[in-house]
Amino acid sequence: MFQNRTEALALALPAAIFAAAVFLVPVVILLSDGFRAPAGGWTISAYTDFFSNPLNQAVFLRTLRLGALVTIASAVIGYAAAFAIVSLEPGAKGKVTGLVVLPLMISPVARTYAWIVILGRTGIVNQAFQALGITEAPLRILFSETAIFIGLLQLFLPLMIISLISALENMPKDAIPAARVLGANWFQVFWKVVLPLTKEGLVIGGTLVFTGSLTAYITPAILGGSKVLMLETLLYQQVSVSNNFVAASVIAFILIVMSFAANILLKRVATARNKQRSPQ
Amino acid sequence: MTARSLFIPVTLFLVIAFLIGPFLIIVAASFSAGETLAFPPQGFSLRWIAKVFTVESFRASFGMSLFLAIGGTAAALVLGIPASYALSRYKLPGAEIVRTVVSAPIIVPGIIVGLALLRYIVVPFQVGITPALFLAHTALVLPYAVRVVSASLDNLRSDIEEAAVLLGSSRLGAFFRVVMPNIRGGIMSAFILGFVTSFNQVPVSLFLSGPGVRTLPVDMIAYMEIVFDPSVAALSSLLAFLSIGIVFLAERFLGFSRYV
Numbered sequence: 001m002f003q004n005r006t007e008a009l010a011l012a013l014p015a016a017i018f019a020a021a022v023f024l025v026p027v028v029i030l031l032s033d034g035f036r037a038p039a040g041g042w043t044i045s046a047y048t049d050f051f052s053n054p055l056n057q058a059v060f061l062r063t064l065r066l067g068a069l070v071t072i073a074s075a076v077i078g079y080a081a082a083f084a085i086v087s088l089e090p091g092a093k094g095k096v097t098g099l100v101v102l103p104l105m106i107s108p109v110a111r112t113y114a115w116i117v118i119l120g121r122t123g124i125v126n127q128a129f130q131a132l133g134i135t136e137a138p139l140r141i142l143f144s145e146t147a148i149f150i151g152l153l154q155l156f157l158p159l160m161i162i163s164l165i166s167a168l169e170n171m172p173k174d175a176i177p178a179a180r181v182l183g184a185n186w187f188q189v190f191w192k193v194v195l196p197l198t199k200e201g202l203v204i205g206g207t208l209v210f211t212g213s214l215t216a217y218i219t220p221a222i223l224g225g226s227k228v229l230m231l232e233t234l235l236y237q238q239v240s241v242s243n244n245f246v247a248a249s250v251i252a253f254i255l256i257v258m259s260f261a262a263n264i265l266l267k268r269v270a271t272a273r274n275k276q277r278s279p280q
Numbered sequence: 281m282t283a284r285s286l287f288i289p290v291t292l293f294l295v296i297a298f299l300i301g302p303f304l305i306i307v308a309a310s311f312s313a314g315e316t317l318a319f320p321p322q323g324f325s326l327r328w329i330a331k332v333f334t335v336e337s338f339r340a341s342f343g344m345s346l347f348l349a350i351g352g353t354a355a356a357l358v359l360g361i362p363a364s365y366a367l368s369r370y371k372l373p374g375a376e377i378v379r380t381v382v383s384a385p386i387i388v389p390g391i392i393v394g395l396a397l398l399r400y401i402v403v404p405f406q407v408g409i410t411p412a413l414f415l416a417h418t419a420l421v422l423p424y425a426v427r428v429v430s431a432s433l434d435n436l437r438s439d440i441e442e443a444a445v446l447l448g449s450s451r452l453g454a455f456f457r458v459v460m461p462n463i464r465g466g467i468m469s470a471f472i473l474g475f476v477t478s479f480n481q482v483p484v485s486l487f488l489s490g491p492g493v494r495t496l497p498v499d500m501i502a503y504m505e506i507v508f509d510p511s512v513a514a515l516s517s518l519l520a521f522l523s524i525g526i527v528f529l530a531e532r533f534l535g536f537s538r539y540v
Contacts, residue, residue, distance in 0.1 A: 005370075008370035008372040009366075012362070012367065015359040016377075019422055022415050022418070023388075024384060025400070026397055027388055027396040030392065030395060030396040030400065081292070084287070084295075085292070088288075102299075102300065103303065105476065107480045107516065107520065107523070108482070110303070110517070111302065113512060113513065114302030114303060116317070117302075117305055117318070117319050118305060122318060124305070154299060154302065157299065215391075217389075217483040218483075218497075235395075245399065255392065256392070
């Protein structure tokens with residue numbers, strides 16, 4: 001450990017000043033815009049205006065709903081996938097984990113674009129449905145909440161699976177057999193043994209998936225179109241179409257508050273378990 | 281076969297098909313001979329792969345993305361390596377504040393960073409489009425640079441550079457001759473992570489892009505809204521293979537995943 005303060009500051013300050021000037025100060029000013037009254041002073045009228053508009057309410061609720069649904073779906077699928085991967089031989093485990101991680105390296109634009117081919121009017125899903133006689137006319141799947149849900153799930157599922165794999169691997173090996181021997185059925189094994197022991201992994205994965213879904217831009221932009229908006233695409237429209245910078249600031253603040261709230265809430269869930277366990 | 285022994289292969293097949301399948305479909309669609317994007321592809325040709333290289337805006341935006349990814353990451357490392365060194369080796373006053381400030385851009389959604397930069401740096405100070413994008417991408421990559429370089433500095437024993445100083449080397453000489461060679465893997469990994477992050481980034485660049493000056497992914501989104509041919513599929517496949525190749529080589533030669 002070196003003690004020279006001047007040297008330390010000389011090394012650290014350029015990065016800190018850069019981040020403060022290019023990032024922190026502009027973002028703080030932007031966020032304060034939504035609270036500024038036109039005549040001077042501070043007000044929350046921009047927020048009451050924003051939430052009194054039914055369209056904005058719908059977008060806000062849709063963003064929350066999609067975030068929650070994608071997180072729940074990725075947790076359910078994630079547990080099944082992580083269980084299956086953990087039970088593989090070490091060699092196969094590495095290869096399958098590699099396949100799960102692979103999509104993370106691919107541009108999200110490319111990954112989202114693929115769903116246009118699959119979900120479009122003449123896409124694979126519609127071809128299959130029509131061939132099987134499930135529908136007569138092509139279904140309109142693209143530019144809907146369903147399309148955004150599928151796109152977000154595919155984008156963020158790997159993060160959940162990876163978090164759960166490491167959580168399951170850190171679980172004591174004999175916990176499940178022990179519970180089975182003592183007469184627990186599979187549902188009880190999951191609910192009373194696996195879930196409490198892997199909660200931290202679930203919380204980490206859940207935070208990544210939820211905040212990722214809330215703040216995703218590419219997926220709702222491509223798969224939702226201009227009608228089915230989420231908060232990020234609404235923000236973009238407010239600026240580029242309506243030139244409404246106050247509304248943009250309001251949305252930005254809501255997005256940041258939601259991300260932080262999710263982080264804190266989920267961290268609290270994870271530590272609550274530790275407190276419960278510590279007296280033993 | 282019992283239901284349980286079927287569970288593992290069926291689950292794995294479905295999950296992998298969901299995660300990788302769309303990408304394979306994009307690759308297949310890019311070899312189509314047809315006029316519109318479709319799967320199964322109509323015939324086989326390389327015309328859409330070839331077309332990617334002839335679209336003027338793709339060439340320009342690819343160059344821009346490459347410049348931002350390489351230049352922005354290099355700039356982030358120039359700022360980030362000394363800061364990481366100060367954080368890990370010095371008693372730095374306000375270390376927590378510095379750490380929070382340099383890693384903050386990762387927490388805030390990119391679209392907000394882009395808008396804030398546009399309104400309060402680009403417009404008031406009359407910054408051009410390219411320098412503005414450069415600043416944004418540098419800020420975006422800085423948290424990754426600091427995190428990865430700090431991790432490899434923390435794994436390196438600090439007494440070797442103290443020994444070098446005691447033996448008469450200057451602090452700077454000790455850094456370049458003793459520390460740098462030992463954290464080269466970490467720096468390379470930070471560079472690759474920063475490169476991929478910057479290259480694939482969309483929201484930060486949205487508001488900062490201007491007429492004729494765009495990053496490649498922003499250009500692709502704009503193109504696919506107008507033209508419905510397989511060239512975006514072809515470009516997507518090319519880019520995907522490029523980034524998979526980079527990460528594969530990095531893992532092979534650097535043990536990339538150790539650092540990230």
